[in-house]
Amino acid sequence: MSSYLIxxxxxxxxxxxxxxxxxxxxxxxxLVDRDAYDATSRVAASWDWNKVVRAxxxxxxxxxxxxxxxxxxxxxxxxxxxFKQTGVYWICRSDYAQNVVNHHRRLGRTDDIITLPISExxxxxxxIFEDADYSGAKEVLVNKGSGYALAGDAxxxxxxxxxxxxxxxxxxxxxxxxxxxxxxxxGIRTVSGxxxxxxxxxxxxxxxxxxxxxxxxxxxxxxxxxSEDRILAAGITTGLAQLDEEEYKKYADMPVGFQGxxxxxxxxxxxxxxxxxxxELKWWGSKIxxxxxxxxxxxxxxxxxAGPDYQQWNVxxxxxxxxxxxxxxxxxxxxxxxxxTTHRICWDAFTSTSDFxxxxxxxxxxxxxxxxxxxxxxxxxxxxxxYVIDMLEGSLxxxxxxxxxxxxxxxxxxxAGNPEYPNAEMNDxxxxxxxx
Ligand SMILES: Cc1cc2nc3c(=O)[nH]c(=O)nc-3n(C[C@H](O)[C@H](O)[C@H](O)COP(=O)(O)OP(=O)(O)OC[C@H]3O[C@@H](n4cnc5c(N)ncnc54)[C@H](O)[C@@H]3O)c2cc1C
Numbered sequence: 001m002s003s004y005l006i007x008x009x010x011x012x013x014x015x016x017x018x019x020x021x022x023x024x025x026x027x028x029x030x031l032v033d034r035d036a037y038d039a040t041s042r043v044a045a046s047w048d049w050n051k052v053v054r055a056x057x058x059x060x061x062x063x064x065x066x067x068x069x070x071x072x073x074x075x076x077x078x079x080x081x082x083f084k085q086t087g088v089y090w091i092c093r094s095d096y097a098q099n100v101v102n103h104h105r106r107l108g109r110t111d112d113i114i115t116l117p118i119s120e121x122x123x124x125x126x127x128i129f130e131d132a133d134y135s136g137a138k139e140v141l142v143n144k145g146s147g148y149a150l151a152g153d154a155x156x157x158x159x160x161x162x163x164x165x166x167x168x169x170x171x172x173x174x175x176x177x178x179x180x181x182x183x184x185x186x187g188i189r190t191v192s193g194x195x196x197x198x199x200x201x202x203x204x205x206x207x208x209x210x211x212x213x214x215x216x217x218x219x220x221x222x223x224x225x226x227s228e229d230r231i232l233a234a235g236i237t238t239g240l241a242q243l244d245e246e247e248y249k250k251y252a253d254m255p256v257g258f259q260g261x262x263x264x265x266x267x268x269x270x271x272x273x274x275x276x277x278x279x280e281l282k283w284w285g286s287k288i289x290x291x292x293x294x295x296x297x298x299x300x301x302x303x304x305x306a307g308p309d310y311q312q313w314n315v316x317x318x319x320x321x322x323x324x325x326x327x328x329x330x331x332x333x334x335x336x337x338x339x340x341t342t343h344r345i346c347w348d349a350f351t352s353t354s355d356f357x358x359x360x361x362x363x364x365x366x367x368x369x370x371x372x373x374x375x376x377x378x379x380x381x382x383x384x385x386x387y388v389i390d391m392l393e394g395s396l397x398x399x400x401x402x403x404x405x406x407x408x409x410x411x412x413x414x415x416a417g418n419p420e421y422p423n424a425e426m427n428d429x430x431x432x433x434x435x436x
Contacts, residue, residue, distance in 0.1 A: 001026055001027060001028055002024065002027050002028070002199055002200065003027070003028040003029075003030075003197075003198040003199050003200070004017075004020060004027060004029045004030070004198055004199070004200045004202065005030050005032065005187060005188060005196055005197070005198035005200065005201045005202070006029065006030065006031050006032070006202045006204055007032050007033075007174050007188060007201070007202070007203050007205050007212075008032075008203065008204035008205040008206060008208075008371075009031045009032075009035075009037055009044070009155075009159060009169070009204075010044040010045060010046035010047070010155070010204060010206055010373075011046040011155065011373070011377060011380070011381040011384065012204035012206075012370045012371055012373070012377065012384060012385075012388070013031055013204030013370070014031070014046075014155060014158055014159050014162065014385075015158075015380075015381050015382065015383070015384045015385030015386075015388070016202060016204065016370060016384070016385035016388040016389065017029050017031050017162050017167045017385070018158060018161070018162050018385055019385035019386045019388070020167075020385070020389060021165045021166055021167050022165070023389060025165070025166065028168075028198070029162075029166070029168070030167070030168040030169075030170060030196065030198065031162075031167060031168070031169050031170070032169075032170045032171075032172055032174060032188065032190075032196065033169070033170075033171060033172075034171070034172065034173040034174075034308065035171065036169075036171045037155075037156060037159040037160070037163075037169060038159075038160075041309060041313075042152075043304065043308075043309055043310045043312060043347065044155070044206065045206055045207070045346050045347060045348045045373060045377075045378070046151060046152075046155050046206075046377075046378055047151065047152045047155055048151040048238075048346065048378075049150070049151065049152065049240070049273075049276050049280070049282060050148045050149065050150055050151055050273050050274075050276065050282060051148060051149050051151040051378035051379065052088070052146070052148050052256050052258075052271060052273070052378075052379065053066075053069070053070060053083060053146065053147055053148055053149045053378070054066065054070075054088050054143065054147070054256070054379065055067040055069075055070050055104075055143075055145065055146060056088060056090060056100045056113075056141060056143050056146055057100065057103070058095075058096050058099035058100055058103070060103050061399065061400070062376075063100065063103040063104070063107070064103075064107060065380060065383065065387075066379055066380065067104075067107065067109065068383050069379055069380050069381065069382045069383045069384075070083075070145065070146070070379070072382035072383065073149065073382060076382065078157070078158065078161060079158075079381075079382050081157075082149050082151075082153050083147060083148075084147045084148050084149070084150070084274070085144070085145065085146070085147040086147040086148065086253070086254065086255045086256060086274050087112075087142060087143060087144040087145070087146060087255035087256070088142070088143050088146040088147070088255050088256045088257070088258060089121070089124070089125070089129060089140060089141075089142055089255045089256070089257050089258070090141040090142070090143070090257075090258040090260060091132065091133075091134060091137045091140055091257075091258065091259050091260060092115075092137060092138055092140065092141055092260045093137050093138060093260050093262060093265075094138070094260065094262055095138075096141070096260055097138075097139055097140075097141035098115065100141060100143070101113060101114075101115060101141075111143060111144070111145040112143070112144035112145060113141070113144070113145065114141075114142050115140065115141050115142075116139060116140045116142060117139060117140075118134050118139065118140060121139075121140035121142070122134070122140075124142070125253070125254055125255065126250060128250060128251060128254055128331075129257060129330065131330075131331060131333070131334060132257070132259070132329060132330050132331070132332070133330075142255070146256065147255075147256065148256055148273055148274065149378070149379070149381075154381065155381075170196065172190040172191070172192065172194065173190060173191040174188045174189070174190055174191075174205075174212065175189050175190060175191045175215065175219075176188070176189050176212070176215050176216040176219040176220070177189075177201065177212075177216040177220065177364070177367065178195060179220045179222065179225075179364050182365075183222075183364050183365060184364060184365040184366050185201045185361075185364040185365065185366040185367035186198075186201075186366070187201060188201060199366060200366055200368060200392060201366055201367050201368070202368045202369070202370055202392075203361075203367070203368070203369045203371060204369075204370050204371055205371060206347065206348060206349050206371055206373065207233040207235075207304050207310075207347035207348055207349050208233070208303065208304065208347075209227060209231055209233070209349050209369070209371050209372075210226075210227045210231045210232070210233055210301050210302065210303060210349070211233070211295060211301055211303035213225050213226055213227050214226055214227075214296065214299055214301050215296070218296050218299075222363055222364070224362070224363040225363045225364065229410065230351065230357065230406065230410065231349050231351060231357065231371070231372055232290055232302050232349070232350045232352075232421075232422055233290065233291070233301075233302045233303050233304060233348075233349055233350075234288050234289055234290045234291075234302065234347070234348065234422035235289055235291065235304065235312075235345040235346065235348075235426065236285055236287070236289075236345070236346050236348070237284065237285040237287070237315055237319040237320070237323055237343060237344070237345055237346075238282060238283070238284045238285070238323070238343065238344050238346055239282070239283055239285075239315075239324075239327075239340055239342070239343045239344075240276070240281065240282050240340070240341050240342045240343075241338040241339060241340050241341060242278065242279055242280045242338075242339050242341045243275060243279045243280070243281065243338065244279075248275060248279040251274065251275055251281065252274075253274075254274045254275075255274070256271060256272070256273060256274065257271065257330055258270070259271075259329055259330070261419050262417070262419055263413070263414055263417050263418060263419045265419065266419075266423055267286035267287075267419065267423065268286065268288060268375065268420040269420070270284070270286060270326045270329055270330075271283065271284060272327075272330045272331075280341060280342070281327075283323050283326045284323075284326065284346075285319060285322035285323050285326060286322055286325070286326055286423075287319070287423065287424040287429060288350075288375070288420070288421065288422040288423055288424065289422060289423075289424040289425055289426040289428075289429055290302035290422045290424075290425055291303060291304065291305060291425070291426040291427075292425065302422075304347040305426075310345070310347055311345075312345045312346070312347070313343075313344060313345075314345075315343035315344065315345060316429055316430050316431045317431050318429045318430070318431065319429055320340065320343055322429075323340070324340070348373050348374065348375055348377070349371050349372045349373065349374070350372065350374045350375065350420075350421055350422055351372045351374055351410070352410055352411060352412055352413045352416055352421055353411065353413075353418060354374040354375070354376060354418055355372070355374070355403045355404060355408075356374070356377065356384075356403075356404050357370070357371055357404055357405075357406060358370045358384075358387060358388055358391045358396070358404040359391060359404055360391070360406070361406060362406060362407065368388075368391065368392060369406065370384070370388045370391070374420065375420045376420070387400060391404070
């Protein structure tokens with residue numbers, strides 16, 4: 001009977017465990033994560049109030065994959081309670097909208113997806129986006145099929161389901177990989193010294209992946225384990241504002257908003273999420289920041305700050321200011337009095353083209369990776385594990401294998417025209433402390 005050790009219980013790890021246990025009900029599948037799946041605070045990027053679930057991609061491959069995932073969010077009783085089909089309102093500064101519409105047509109989809117001139121679009125939804133920033137915008141894409149998921153709730157529910165199906169869950173921090181003299185990865189060693197073994201070791205460790213590979217390289221003396229410039233760990237600030245009862249009524253049925261920017265604007269697309277059950281609107285910041293530190297003598301790697309919670313609740317004034325600025329891109333002066341309640345730094349793993357890495361690791365037999373959500377991985381939760389199994393079994397389509405493999409062409413983000421790549425360093429966003 002095959003055994004699988006999956007490190008990381010975010011969407012990549014849980015989706016893989018879900019598809020594995022359904023395909024092979026007798027398989028020995030163990031998930032290991034530093035946080036309990038039902039902890040009140042987790043470091044996973046996948047653990048969040050909400051995440052956008054959209055199939056509005058101008059990249060055909062991800063458009064198709066996102067539609068496959070979205071159909072499950074809509075129709076499958078395990079996922080449907082966590083999906084809110086609010087639609088998206090996308091202010092486009094490029095040919096993005098036309099590309100999305102063409103992809104949907106090519107895929108034979110009859111989704112409710114349209115492009116509108118700005119003057120017409122800003123009257124929609126009771127005019128809530130009237131004061132948004134339309135500078136340089138060409139048109140607005142409205143797709144009523146997209147929406148958002150209650151991310152943390154969905155992650156908890158699906159994890160609970162797979163535990164019921166026989167997956168084991170171990171709460172422990174993994175310190176390094178166990179690699180034998182024949183270059184085969186046999187398992188992992190936890191920080192407390194326990195060794196867990198399996199035939200397949202899959203790293204779904206998100207932002208922590210480069211650091212874990214670096215530590216394992218040092219521990220095993222195999223420098224080719226390192227991710228080098230393939231993966232960059234980076235954080236993004238998110239912030240919430242709570243509306244009062246009266247104001248909430250105006251935004252209760254709002255769609256997800258997107259400000260689409262280009263690589264030359266030096267910032268990613270900026271989203272505005274509909275209110276949570278506590279009447280809180282959410283935005284993310286324009287700064288995607290790496291945190292490069294010397295983690296071993298002479299080895300500089302970007303990683304989330306040390307500590308059990310990645311210090312994710314320690315948000316500087318500059319980071320909070322970034323959120324205010326992005327909020328204003330949507331709601332301008334009418335939002336000046338809104339009370340900002342909660343801030344968090346969310347850490348993810350990035351590649352320069354935003355393509356995932358779903359691949360065997362060439363440095364050790366039995367070692368695999370499924371990671372690099374690159375700021376867009378959540379929406380694939382219902383399906384991504386199916387493709388990870390294809391990778392494990394060598395049956396991934398040549399197109400996907402080429403997109404997701406460990407060694408592939410890696411243009412820099414600007415050349416790749418990718419605005420969703422880290423654009424800052426965390427140190428530069430921390431509060432300066434007065435020297436007295
Ligand atoms: C601010 C922000 C907003 C986003 N918005 C969206 C969105 O709207 N829509 C969308 O589709 N995507 C979005 N994303 C991207 C998406 O959240 C991520 O791509 C996706 O959740 C990554 O999932 P993962 O499983 O790779 O990693 P994670 O969810 O980060 O999971 C990794 C897990 O590995 C565990 N782990 C790591 N190292 C160890 C170790 N050494 N030992 C034990 N456990 C370990 C961690 O505890 C964690 O639980 C957003 C990301 C950010 C940062």
